[in-house]
Amino acid sequence: EIVLTQSPATLSLSPGERATLSCRASQSVSSYLAWYQQKPGQPPRLLIYDTSNRATGIPARFSGSGSGTDFTLTISSLEPEDFAVYYCQQRSNWPLTFGGGTKVEIK
C-alpha cells in the first residue's frame, strides 16, 4: 500500500498569503496524484488531478506540481473561502489511498 504523508498538519495563514502544502508518497506514483478540498459538513471537492490539472471550475490561484514521490499544492493568494482541509490521493495503484490532510486555518 502506498502511504501518503501530508505536511504540515496545520497551516495558519492570513487571507492574501500564499499557501504551500506538501504530499509525499512512500513510493513513486508517477504523476497520478489528485488533491481535494473539504469544508466542515461538506463532501470533498476535486481540485487538481494528474498532479497539475485543475478540475472544472477551480480557480487559477490553485496549482499543483511535483512528480514521483513529492508533490505540492499551492494557493497563490488565500481567499476567505479557501480555509479548509486539503487531502492528496494517489491514483497509481490499488488500494487507492489518501493523505492524512492539511488544515489551512485563519491566522
Next chain:
Amino acid sequence: EVQLLESGGGLVQPGGSLRFSCEASGFTFSGYAMSWVRQAPGKGLEWVSSISARGGSTYYADSVKGRFTISRDNSKNTLYLQMNSLRAEDTAVYYCAKEARGGITIFGVVSMGNYYYYGMDVWGQGTTVTVSS
C-alpha cells in the same frame, strides 16, 4: 445537474448488516466507475471500494474485504454498498463518488474496465452509520 443521493444510514449493533444506496442523476451512470469513501468522526478520508462502469470489476480496501460488497444496477442508476459483520471502527460518514474518466487504460494508473480514472469529481452529501451496542 449532476447529483448523487445516498440513503440507508443508521444505528446498527456490532455484527449487524446495513445496505447503502446511492442514486445518480444528471449523467450517464452506466458510463462511469463509482466509489465509496468513508470518514470516521473527526478523521480523514478512507477509500472503501470501487466498481467499474458495467460492474464487472470490483476493488476493496483490506479493512472491509470479505465483509462489504459493492454493486450497481445501471437500469436504476443506483450504486450499492452491502455491509456485513459491522464493527465499531466502521462508524463513519460514507460518501459515494463518481469517478472522473480519462482515456483508454494506460500503464501505471488505476483502471477499471477499459478506462483509467483520475479522480472523484462528483460526491454525494454522505450517509452515516453508527455501529454501537
